[in-house]
Amino acid sequence: MKITKKSIKSPIAPTWCPGCGNYGILRSFYAALEELELEHENVVIVYGVGCAPNEADFNRTYGIHGLHGREIPVAIGAKLANHDTKVIIVGGEGDLYGEGANHFLFAARGNHNVTMLVHNNWRYSLTTGQASPTTPQGTITKTTPEGLIEMPLNPIRTALANHATFVAQGYSGNFKQLKEIIKSAIMHRGFSLVDILQPCVTFNKDNDLNWYRDNIAELEDHDATDWQKAFELGSDEKEKFLTGIYYQNEEVPAYHEKLESLSKGSLVSQWTDDRNISEVIEHYV
Amino acid sequence: MSISNKTSFNWKIAGEAGHGVMLAAKTMARIAKRHGMQSFNYLEYPSLIRGGHQTGQVYADFENATCQAKKLDILIAYTQDSFEIHQDEITTSTVIIFNSDFGKAPQEAMNKWGKQITSMPLSSWAKETTGTTLASNTTSIGVSAYLLGLNPDICKAVFADEFKGKKELIEKNFKAFDLGYKEAKKVLKPILTVVPQKDDMILLNGNEAIGMGALAGGLQFYSAYPMTPATGLLHFLNDHKHQLPIVVKQVEDEIGAINEAVGASIAGARAMTGSSGGGFALMVEALSFAGTTEAPLVVLEAQRTGPASGVPTWTAQADLQFILTAGHGDFPRVILTPGTVQEHYDLGKLAMYLAEKYQLPVIIASDKYILESHQTMKTPVAQNHNERQSMAGKEDLPADESYLRYKDTKDGISPRSIPGQEFGLHLANSYEHDPWGFATEEGEVIASSVDKRAKKMEAILTEIPQPQLIGPEKAEVTFVCWGSTVNVLIEAIHQAKSGTMNIIHLPCLHPFPVEAFTKLAKEAKKLVMVEGNANGQGENWIRQQTDIKMDDSLRRYDGRPFYAEDLVKYANK
Numbered sequence: 001m002k003i004t005k006k007s008i009k010s011p012i013a014p015t016w017c018p019g020c021g022n023y024g025i026l027r028s029f030y031a032a033l034e035e036l037e038l039e040h041e042n043v044v045i046v047y048g049v050g051c052a053p054n055e056a057d058f059n060r061t062y063g064i065h066g067l068h069g070r071e072i073p074v075a076i077g078a079k080l081a082n083h084d085t086k087v088i089i090v091g092g093e094g095d096l097y098g099e100g101a102n103h104f105l106f107a108a109r110g111n112h113n114v115t116m117l118v119h120n121n122w123r124y125s126l127t128t129g130q131a132s133p134t135t136p137q138g139t140i141t142k143t144t145p146e147g148l149i150e151m152p153l154n155p156i157r158t159a160l161a162n163h164a165t166f167v168a169q170g171y172s173g174n175f176k177q178l179k180e181i182i183k184s185a186i187m188h189r190g191f192s193l194v195d196i197l198q199p200c201v202t203f204n205k206d207n208d209l210n211w212y213r214d215n216i217a218e219l220e221d222h223d224a225t226d227w228q229k230a231f232e233l234g235s236d237e238k239e240k241f242l243t244g245i246y247y248q249n250e251e252v253p254a255y256h257e258k259l260e261s262l263s264k265g266s267l268v269s270q271w272t273d274d275r276n277i278s279e280v281i282e283h284y285v
Numbered sequence: 286m287s288i289s290n291k292t293s294f295n296w297k298i299a300g301e302a303g304h305g306v307m308l309a310a311k312t313m314a315r316i317a318k319r320h321g322m323q324s325f326n327y328l329e330y331p332s333l334i335r336g337g338h339q340t341g342q343v344y345a346d347f348e349n350a351t352c353q354a355k356k357l358d359i360l361i362a363y364t365q366d367s368f369e370i371h372q373d374e375i376t377t378s379t380v381i382i383f384n385s386d387f388g389k390a391p392q393e394a395m396n397k398w399g400k401q402i403t404s405m406p407l408s409s410w411a412k413e414t415t416g417t418t419l420a421s422n423t424t425s426i427g428v429s430a431y432l433l434g435l436n437p438d439i440c441k442a443v444f445a446d447e448f449k450g451k452k453e454l455i456e457k458n459f460k461a462f463d464l465g466y467k468e469a470k471k472v473l474k475p476i477l478t479v480v481p482q483k484d485d486m487i488l489l490n491g492n493e494a495i496g497m498g499a500l501a502g503g504l505q506f507y508s509a510y511p512m513t514p515a516t517g518l519l520h521f522l523n524d525h526k527h528q529l530p531i532v533v534k535q536v537e538d539e540i541g542a543i544n545e546a547v548g549a550s551i552a553g554a555r556a557m558t559g560s561s562g563g564g565f566a567l568m569v570e571a572l573s574f575a576g577t578t579e580a581p582l583v584v585l586e587a588q589r590t591g592p593a594s595g596v597p598t599w600t601a602q603a604d605l606q607f608i609l610t611a612g613h614g615d616f617p618r619v620i621l622t623p624g625t626v627q628e629h630y631d632l633g634k635l636a637m638y639l640a641e642k643y644q645l646p647v648i649i650a651s652d653k654y655i656l657e658s659h660q661t662m663k664t665p666v667a668q669n670h671n672e673r674q675s676m677a678g679k680e681d682l683p684a685d686e687s688y689l690r691y692k693d694t695k696d697g698i699s700p701r702s703i704p705g706q707e708f709g710l711h712l713a714n715s716y717e718h719d720p721w722g723f724a725t726e727e728g729e730v731i732a733s734s735v736d737k738r739a740k741k742m743e744a745i746l747t748e749i750p751q752p753q754l755i756g757p758e759k760a761e762v763t764f765v766c767w768g769s770t771v772n773v774l775i776e777a778i779h780q781a782k783s784g785t786m787n788i789i790h791l792p793c794l795h796p797f798p799v800e801a802f803t804k805l806a807k808e809a810k811k812l813v814m815v816e817g818n819a820n821g822q823g824e825n826w827i828r829q830q831t832d833i834k835m836d837d838s839l840r841r842y843d844g845r846p847f848y849a850e851d852l853v854k855y856a857n858k
Binding site for chain 2: 001010012040041042043044046049054056057060061062063064065066067070072073074075076077078079080081082084085102103105106259260261262264267268270271273274275276277278279280281283284285
């Protein structure tokens with residue numbers, strides 16, 4: 001059965017704060033899934049832990065609500081077990097750039113065909129407002145009363161430097177562009193990162209909706225095959241956050257395409273009740 | 286020296302890392318097996334790539350060779366300090382071959398065992414025949430073959446298999462073997478004659494046996510991060526992955542390893558991971574994740590001396606208390622503790638079945654001693670039949686989408702759907718969840734989830750491996766053990782007078798087989814726990830489960846395994 005904006009809704013209504021950026025992102029996500037005409041049973045969504053990943057309860061799909069920061073390896077395992085499914089990661093930046101940063105680098109370096117949707121609101125909101133890996137330096141939060149000392153992680157450049165073959169930035173308030181980016185990311189051959197900026201109306205009073213409106217613009221006239229240009233555009237010194245696809249390379253085989261054992265079909269489809277290990281045994285005679 | 290009536294030998298090679306010690310020992314063990322003997326190859330090596338002191342020792346016997354032996358029949362030494370290090374193992378009849386390419390045997394050694402030491406330029410002979418000193422293990426084996434009255438053709442066949450396809454290399458090694466044999470004949474006399482018998486065995490270590498069993502049991506996915514002594518399993522599966530439809534991968538860290546395996550499992554593949562104590566420690570949160578999502582998962586915990594980085598290449602059985610309780614919250618698990626290499630094969634296969642049927646983590650707790658020692662076992666049947674267990678069929682997935690992944694059932698096992706199956710949608714949730722998988726905070730739902738999972742432990746009791754009584758039914762001393770220790774105790778029974786001792790071996794510690802163990806323990810005159818840790822972890826667990834107290838305990842925690850000779854001495858007191 002094909003996914004529609006209706007069929008994907010679970011009986012549980014979203015519990016996010018009114019005005020949360022996650023509502024906008026979810027709208028774009030649902031629309032993307034519907035427009036791609038994907039079958040319910042062929043989509044696996046792997047969620048981390050945070051406000052955004054709570055949508056595990058609002059969605060009706062095959063879902064895995066994993067541990068904080070560990071959704072990437074779960075997604076990789078699920079994809080390798082059945083690469084005929086689309087595997088999409090829904091996490092916060094705390095999950096994906098903090099607790100699970102090592103897994104992010106590894107997924108990019110292996111070009112695993114999973115789509116990483118990072119709900120990046122510059123706060124750990126579910127635990128009531130601490131700083132996150134992308135909070136601007138100097139920000140005052142409950143755990144950084146002297147002003148945040150660390151510099152923020154740069155997701156665009158980190159992804160590019162670790163050989164990611166699809167790198168994009170979105171914004172929760174730009175429905176159409178985000179929908180198109182998500183569609184491209186899901187259909188991309190290898191690893192795809194979509195970093196999605198969003199306000200947090202409850203814990204980020206520094207950057208309200210007006211701030212986001214004034215400081216975000218769409219990428220224009222950009223050749224997404226130009227890695228150098230993408231890296232330049234991803235600089236920390238920029239006037240505005242630019243949303244769009246920074247880099248896309250369809251030439252690189254996904255990880256699973258390079259496994260001989262998967263050339264005949266997905267791992268799960270190759271199950272047989274009968275297994276002969278004579279070729280293994282003869283080495284130990 | 287005269288040809289004895291013994292049908293066994295104890296052979297040791299000692300050198301530095303880089304001298305080919307490990308390969309020589311494994312080859313010797315295989316040669317013994319090809320003669321129809323049981324053999325056991327025990328390796329000791331430091332955590333170094335070059336230098337240090339490495340040894341391999343092979344005990345072979347037609348009746349029983351399940352462990353290493355102390356007193357040596359032959360010692361082949363490449364370094365001067367080998368004599369001091371192994372002085373307690375040398376007897377008045379030990380034949381000592383010293384590799385003279387590494388200098389002269391030290392004066393103290395000559396004073397003590399002068400008549401028994403023969404210096405031979407093993408490396409020069411290797412260079413002469415093959416062009417490289419690397420084949421010194423072949424010349425050593427040539428010498429040993431003469432001393433032990435082994436069949437040269439059988440020995441050479443092993444080298445032919447070792448270098449399969451490389452005709453020139455095989456010819457060269459044959460020459461090296463022949464030279465060692467010929468030179469030994471000039472100056473030494475054989476101490477044994479081995480009459481070859483039928484060989485229906487394979488030789489492999491515990492890691493290879495678990496791997497082989499898991500493959501026989503339908504393993505499809507293995508992810509791991511290298512860590513001694515679990516790395517052998519990762520290497521084994523990588524060696525064979527081109528032969529079967531499996532995915533084997535090294536990952537970024539242990540947390541990635543277990544989470545990948547859980548992801549693969551939830552998506553429908555039979556999955557496994559493995560590590561040693563420190564790596565397992567990193568995996569523990571995800572163990573809890575597998576437990577609550579009821580994802581089938583097999584985990585090898587390859588114990589080594591701890592704590593922390595511990596002593597990486599040495600053995601221990603000191604993680605049991607950790608493994609028993611690892612993972613926060615309440616969820617069922619199985620802990621298997623195989624002893625012999627045969628049992629590692631059997632339980633590797635069984636683990637795949639149990640994990641999938643009962644949808645829970647099955648931890649195989651073993652240790653460096655048996656995982657990295659080679660032991661002979663009967664060649665297993667190659668053809669295996671494994672049916673999928675507890676999976677949702679079409680009848681479980683009606684079109685009205687009423688399927689509930691975690692629906693409560695009589696035995697606690699709910700039919701499991703996997704991505705790709707129509708009408709099987711569900712959420713595998715690390716949060717406590719309702720039958721669909723949605724997160725819950727309702728008291729009733731939380732409690733019933735816990736109860737449903739716990740029910741599986743009752744159901745599984747009928748399928749876990751039972752405690753084994755080994756030896757005579759009545760004995761003066763009953764040794765109780767788990768894991769690799771049984772290998773040493775079996776040999777101890779062979780050495781001891783009949784009726785001195787028997788063994789209760791536990792191949793499964795969780796769930797604990799209370800009834801079966803109590804029945805066996807009641808018959809014992811004196812219960813003695815034997816295990817490789819300082820604080821009696823197995824002993825305490827048995828006490829907790831059964832109220833049965835041990836009369837005494839033998840605990841070893843110096844990185845070394847037990848020796849049969851010491852246990853016999855204890856029993857004879």
